[in-house]
Amino acid sequence: MAQTSTASRPARAVAPPSPGTVRSLLVKIVLLGIVDAISLYAVFMLVLQDNWVVAIVVVAVSALVNWIYLSRRFLPAKYLTPGLIFLAVFQVFVLLYTGYVGFTNYGTGHNGTRDQAVNSLLASSLQRVEDSPSYPVTVVDRFGELGLLVTDPEGDAFVGTADEPLSRVPDAEFDGGRAVAAPGWTSLTFQDVIARTAEITALAVPYSDDPNDGALRTPDGSNAYRYLSTLEYDASAGTMTNTQTGVVYSDIGTGAFVADSGEELRPGWQITVGFDNFVRAFTESSIRGPLVYVTIWTFVFAIASVALCFGLGLLLAITFQNARMRGVKYYRLLLILPYAFPAFLSILVWNGMMNESFGFINQVLFGGASIPWLSDPNLAKVSAILVNVWLGFPYMFLICTGALQAIPEELTEAATMDGARGWGVFRQIKLPLLLSTTAPVLIASFAFNFNNFNLVYLLNNGGPRDTTTSLPVGHTDLLISMVYKVAFTGQNRDYGLASAFSIIIFLIVAGIAVISFSRTKALEEIQR
Amino acid sequence: MTTTDLTHLRNTARRAPHRRRTAGRWFVDTGWRHVVAIAVSVFAVFPLLFVVSSALNPNGTLTGSNALFSRIGIDSFWRILSDPQNPYLRWFGNTLLVAGVTAVASTLMGALAAYAFSRMRFAGRRFGLITIVVIQMFPQLLGAVAIFLMMSAIGDVFPAFGLNTHIGLIMVYLGGSLGVNTYLMYGFFNTVPVEIDEAAKIDGAGHARIFFTIILRLVAPILAVVALLSVIASFSEYLIASVLLIDPENQTLAVGLVKLVSNPRYADWSAFSAGAIMAAIPVVALFLALQRYIVGGITAGAVK
Numbered sequence: 001m002a003q004t005s006t007a008s009r010p011a012r013a014v015a016p017p018s019p020g021t022v023r024s025l026l027v028k029i030v031l032l033g034i035v036d037a038i039s040l041y042a043v044f045m046l047v048l049q050d051n052w053v054v055a056i057v058v059v060a061v062s063a064l065v066n067w068i069y070l071s072r073r074f075l076p077a078k079y080l081t082p083g084l085i086f087l088a089v090f091q092v093f094v095l096l097y098t099g100y101v102g103f104t105n106y107g108t109g110h111n112g113t114r115d116q117a118v119n120s121l122l123a124s125s126l127q128r129v130e131d132s133p134s135y136p137v138t139v140v141d142r143f144g145e146l147g148l149l150v151t152d153p154e155g156d157a158f159v160g161t162a163d164e165p166l167s168r169v170p171d172a173e174f175d176g177g178r179a180v181a182a183p184g185w186t187s188l189t190f191q192d193v194i195a196r197t198a199e200i201t202a203l204a205v206p207y208s209d210d211p212n213d214g215a216l217r218t219p220d221g222s223n224a225y226r227y228l229s230t231l232e233y234d235a236s237a238g239t240m241t242n243t244q245t246g247v248v249y250s251d252i253g254t255g256a257f258v259a260d261s262g263e264e265l266r267p268g269w270q271i272t273v274g275f276d277n278f279v280r281a282f283t284e285s286s287i288r289g290p291l292v293y294v295t296i297w298t299f300v301f302a303i304a305s306v307a308l309c310f311g312l313g314l315l316l317a318i319t320f321q322n323a324r325m326r327g328v329k330y331y332r333l334l335l336i337l338p339y340a341f342p343a344f345l346s347i348l349v350w351n352g353m354m355n356e357s358f359g360f361i362n363q364v365l366f367g368g369a370s371i372p373w374l375s376d377p378n379l380a381k382v383s384a385i386l387v388n389v390w391l392g393f394p395y396m397f398l399i400c401t402g403a404l405q406a407i408p409e410e411l412t413e414a415a416t417m418d419g420a421r422g423w424g425v426f427r428q429i430k431l432p433l434l435l436s437t438t439a440p441v442l443i444a445s446f447a448f449n450f451n452n453f454n455l456v457y458l459l460n461n462g463g464p465r466d467t468t469t470s471l472p473v474g475h476t477d478l479l480i481s482m483v484y485k486v487a488f489t490g491q492n493r494d495y496g497l498a499s500a501f502s503i504i505i506f507l508i509v510a511g512i513a514v515i516s517f518s519r520t521k522a523l524e525e526i527q528r
Numbered sequence: 529m530t531t532t533d534l535t536h537l538r539n540t541a542r543r544a545p546h547r548r549r550t551a552g553r554w555f556v557d558t559g560w561r562h563v564v565a566i567a568v569s570v571f572a573v574f575p576l577l578f579v580v581s582s583a584l585n586p587n588g589t590l591t592g593s594n595a596l597f598s599r600i601g602i603d604s605f606w607r608i609l610s611d612p613q614n615p616y617l618r619w620f621g622n623t624l625l626v627a628g629v630t631a632v633a634s635t636l637m638g639a640l641a642a643y644a645f646s647r648m649r650f651a652g653r654r655f656g657l658i659t660i661v662v663i664q665m666f667p668q669l670l671g672a673v674a675i676f677l678m679m680s681a682i683g684d685v686f687p688a689f690g691l692n693t694h695i696g697l698i699m700v701y702l703g704g705s706l707g708v709n710t711y712l713m714y715g716f717f718n719t720v721p722v723e724i725d726e727a728a729k730i731d732g733a734g735h736a737r738i739f740f741t742i743i744l745r746l747v748a749p750i751l752a753v754v755a756l757l758s759v760i761a762s763f764s765e766y767l768i769a770s771v772l773l774i775d776p777e778n779q780t781l782a783v784g785l786v787k788l789v790s791n792p793r794y795a796d797w798s799a800f801s802a803g804a805i806m807a808a809i810p811v812v813a814l815f816l817a818l819q820r821y822i823v824g825g826i827t828a829g830a831v832k
Contacts (some may be wrong), residue, residue: 042685049685051685075735079641080656082637082640083640086702087663090703094668097674098673101677319560324557325561335569338576342811346579349578352797358591360594363591394572480667480670484767488676495677499674506670
């Protein structure tokens with residue numbers, strides 16, 4: 001098409017085949033500079049947080065990127081690197097990390113390390129020590145992180161943050177016996193203190209490395225008091241003791257401090273629990289039950305949706321395949337509209353129309369009936385499929401129209417010669433051809449509907465809710481929306497269990513995909 | 529279209545002498561087709577008529593929207609645009625930003641990868657292509673937990689890229705889009721004759737020049753398709769956006785509008801409809817204008 005014009009274009013540029021003109025060299029230097037600046041900053045921050053593993057990975061990756069782009073070799077790598085980095089981080093790493101989380105107890109109450117749990121338990125049970133001296137303080141800030149600049153009774157200055165215990169500042173500035181500024185820190189003005197009151201009153205600066213020494217807190221930004229925890233941590237025995245009740249909580253390997261009575265201190269911490277989540281998924285009946293029926297429904301939903309959309313799409317394609325048919329253009333426009341309208345919006349519209357007491361369908365189409373379209377477990381499933389057919393048939397209509405037109409008319413003629421009639425021609429000749437050409441689309445469509453989160457979540461929130469299980473699951477939830485609910489809704493967010501579910505789903509989907517791909521040999525295309 | 533039309537004409541011409549155009553005959557031939565087409569068209573269009581009618585209805589409630597086109601006004605449009613609780617224009621801007629940047633960046637990244645796979649022969653090429661397709665079988669939605677945890681960790685180092693940022697969301701979308709895009713474009717790149725590259729090379733053009741000034745222009749149709757599909761996908765994406773974007777003024781249309789009607793009984797249904805119409809118009813217009821290419825692009829990738 002545009003070949004003639006482009007073929008003449010290079011003639012203009014008879015430059016020698018230099019590896020790069022000055023401009024492209026400049027672009028390269030600027031882009032690499034940006035990448036390196038970001039990496040440098042990341043490494044700096046990571047080292048500050050003692051996160052050495054990730055820091056080394058960042059250094060290695062940015063060294064690799066520089067090497068690839070500064071070298072004259074590795075031409076394919078120059079084109080593949082940008083995409084591969086994103087793919088590696090947000091697809092491959094996410095997959096691996098999901099696998100890892102599936103083997104932990106990560107979730108509400110278990111979302112940090114053991115040390116963080118100890119510190120947060122001690123910090124959350126702080127009580128002011130009666131008659132403790134007051135320490136004059138100045139609230140200071142470093143890169144948005146608040147700290148306290150404290151003057152102790154001897155007149156020495158100390159600074160600390162929520163994460164770093166107090167340490168001596170040798171060269172602080174004093175004003176009337178009170179330290180008011182320290183190098184590297186910005187002192188907050190009175191207005192700043194007012195503006196950030198909530199943050200400042202919540203700040204607890206550990207007194208020393210030993211969490212049992214308590215912390216300093218300031219109610220007003222100018223005087224701090226010593227607070228001690230009602231819990232006492234014994235590092236050698238690994239136990240927590242409540243100093244008021246005398247109850248001892250010990251670490252029995254479940255990721256939390258547990259008393260003899262079975263009472264657990266929250267937060268606990270994150271531990272690897274091996275196959276516990278998977279074992280729970282398959283043995284605990286309140287989880288296994290939903291997992292089984294949600295899996296079955298997911299298959300029913302995906303298969304029914306694909307079959308009905310394809311059926312209706314094919315029917316329409318055949319309907320319009322006639323030279324005498326008038327107005328095809330206008331029908332086509334109307335029929336495509338559901339596919340063109342953003343799906344999440346139309347699902348919400350259907351949600352409103354299917355409302356049992358106020359919806360358009362019951363009020364107008366069924367003359368005031370109250371049919372529980374979305375609140376009866378079985379009818380809700382029918383509704384979900386109905387809405388999905390509405391959303392999906394135009395796509396299949398377009399695909400089938402294209403595929404039907406690709407079947408040579410000579411085949412029909414030859415079959416007619418051999419005595420086949422209309423329906424016979426269609427069933428024995430066209431349909432098999434059609435199915436073989438559209439198979440990849442059908443597989444892709446199945447995979448899409450298998451994980452059609454938007455439809456079930458936005459139409460009915462997966463409801464009606466199943467009250468017989470402890471999981472926040474409803475009767476129309478698909479596997480994917482079940483994962484979302486287990487992970488992100490309800491009182492207890494259970495990232496570990498949700499990730500275990502994700503892995504189970506991945507194994508199912510990958511299994512189906514491998515089987516169907518090897519059947520249709522669609523991958524042959526790229527093996528050329 | 530043309531070949532089938534011609535053969536149909538031929539067929540009908542052949543049979544014409546035997547045919548009396550009675551009403552019964554007409555129905556068997558084309559009449560039933562109109563019945564099917566009208567029935568399905570009504571099914572296809574009535575939810576959209578409902579949302580248009582309810583957007584034009586100044587009344588707010590779901591019940592009030594049931595009498596189609598009983599009242600007409602644009603109050604609900606003003607309500608959604610001026611409601612401080614629901615910063616609709618912010619959502620719209622956020623969505624355009626996220627969808628636009630994602631579309632441009634992911635199309636460019638996909639094109640770079642497709643060019644390498646299509647034009648260069650290197651160790652691991654076949655393996656790379658298959659790996660990309662296989663990795664893509666793990667939908668990003670399933671990794672939502674891991675993505676959330678990872679983004680909150682990134683936010684500790686880089687607040688600008690972490691949770692609750694548009695850059696973070698765009699990066700996640702970019703990671704998830706590469707496989708499909710590369711695969712779609714790879715097939716199209718293969719249809720561009722290699723001779724063009726070679727001619728340019730002889731004329732002294734470097735690989736970057738060939739890619740940016742020649743190839744990208746020749747594959748412009750597939751670039752448009754991929755970019756448009758990407759816009760539509762990120763426009764409608766709800767799960768990851770709802771997990772990553774926390775503050776109302778950072779959210780996208782999908783997250784914001786879903787929240788707006790989370791309780792249909794009390795929701796301002798007309799305002800939602802007005803918002804939905806305004807959000808849908810650009811997408812529908814773009815889609816209808818380019819539908820020919822979209823269908824071509826999808827079927828070229830799948831139906832061979």
